[in-house]
Amino acid sequence: MNANAEFTMDVEEIRRRARQSVFDGAQTSTYEGDVETVIKLLNEALATELVCVLRYKLHHFVATGILSEPIAAEFAVHADEEMQHANKIAQRIVQLGGAPDFNPEGMLSRSHSDYVAVDKLDDMIRENLVAERIAIDSYREMIRYLGDKDPTTRRMLEEILAVEEEHADELSDWLDRG
Template sequence: MNSSIKPLDINLLRKSARQHMEEGAVTAGYSADRTEVIAMLNSALATELVCVLRYRRHHFMASGIHSHATAAEFLVHSNEEQGHADQLAERIVQLGGEPDFSPDSLTRRSHAEYVEGVTLGDMIRENLVAERIAIDSYRHAIESLGSDDPTTCRLLESILAVEEEHADELADLLTQVPVKSS
């Protein structure tokens, strides 16, 4: 056995697991500030929900020669953003919080804006801007959490990877679709 590995006290581990069982997955070893993590996750949830709504609108409003394929891509992104929202809400509950789905404050809590866009090019650009905001927001959250909450970090890293894919796909669309500004 490696001498740098601290032995695990099984009896203490068992005793600790029986304490505060109502806290579910949050054990004494959780070192992050749950209130701050839940607030950060609720901001991320609001951002994802705003993105779901914007992508849905763009899916239905896309028009023009290249609109069919682009609208389909918007729908795929919307569905993936909804999946992210669900994952974030689930993690909030695991941490003993309540996911905030209130439509009254959604855009205020979101890092990304809800910009409708007029032309197909506008829609692509607004979605790309939102993805870039999400990317930097997730990177900041992951960095802020450090090793205090590895489960949330892994969740955010998996979401970040998809947001980066979305940004790449949208950047590619900008080069393929005539993007005349309104």
């Protein structure tokens, strides 16, 4: 495209399309993503976040040992942040015309991360770090897939990714100390 080219927009056409498909909500005719695939990916991300919430909550309540109190408190913070991610993802699924899948049956098969039961603090930190690393790579792949086809979902996932990277960094630091 020529940098000096004049930008024009057909506002009348935009208005016509908006009125024609008014019941499609946020999904307009210029949406370039494969909405079914995006909803499927988001439901997998939702399941992943919910599994992480459950694992962090468990670890918050059962962590023991001399260093456990501040780490257990941070597990609770991470659980809350993962729940916020789940809420954002569920909202986006609805915006795209889908239904968020909160059904516990099959949640582990939809989740990208595992739910591994451990009882030592170091193992809890390690399992949470593994789950964060899985989430990081999963979100990066989803972001690459979306590209410019769905910038709203991509930006949401980029924001979630940044928090997951913070979690992984923090967990990694804890392993280095212990």
